[in-house]
Amino acid sequence: MAESIEFFELNTGAKIPSVGLGTWNAAPNAVGESITAAVKIGVALKKVFEDGLVKREDLWITSKLWNTDHAPEDVPKAWTELCKTCNLTMLISHPDILPSTWRAMEALFDSGKARAIGVSNFSVKKLEDLLAVARVTPAVNQVEIHPVWQQPKLHEYCKSKGIHLTVPLEGILKNRILTTVAKKLGKTPAQVALRWGLQMGHSVVPKSTNEARIKENFDVFDWSIPENLFAKFSEIEQASIGNSL
């Protein structure tokens, strides 16, 4: 019973791919390396476009607004700077933004430059505070959600406001229920965790720098977790991994 869920429609009408590639790989004390990696990815993307390997409009590229760019006048500058290397589709913000930061992001959306604007790691409380002052509802909240930290209240709240959830893979691949289900389906734990996300209605952005694992992570469309096995996920004891990026 395969489901066709290759895209999810956002509240802006734009269609976000249901599986993406997370590229942020900050490790403690390795921010410099991460920035270098991010710049390299931008340069690599530019070459991909120039070589005609893929058309710009065929890629959906999301970036987070850097914490030092929260002043409203810095937001359009940050957008322009990021677009120099990788032509963004959507800009998302960290939770500690000011109402004026969001207004500057709304202006980017109004101008048509950003096809969507969103947030990252926003709790229900943070979203309530933002929605109290926002003119444009965030299209996406990118946040830690996986079988071991399902966050049903946040999910329900976002659903009620039309906010789509994008989720990472996180370090849960040894979970007993996940590995048991994976074994039964003949899939890897990562594939089952990702497929769980898709069946919950979330887009998934697993980070990997390994070609075989990237391939594996995109092989999640022509099969699904049947209901009896899907129900097993409600038995998992919930715990945040807490690696919110």
Ligand SMILES: NC(=O)c1ccc[n+]([C@@H]2O[C@H](COP(=O)([O-])OP(=O)(O)OC[C@H]3O[C@@H](n4cnc5c(N)ncnc54)[C@H](OP(=O)(O)O)[C@@H]3O)[C@@H](O)[C@H]2O)c1
């Ligand atoms: N983590 C959060 O709470 C959170 C919150 C908001 C937004 N995000 C965003 O979500 C994206 C991804 O999150 P993340 O960077 O925390 O990484 P992640 O997707 O949670 O996990 C990445 C880890 O899983 C491994 N991995 C990937 N595919 C695998 C597979 N098929 N089998 C086994 N291991 C696999 C990777 O190793 P290899 O590279 O060696 O394959 C890496 O160690 C990022 O862009 C981040 O900004 C994350």
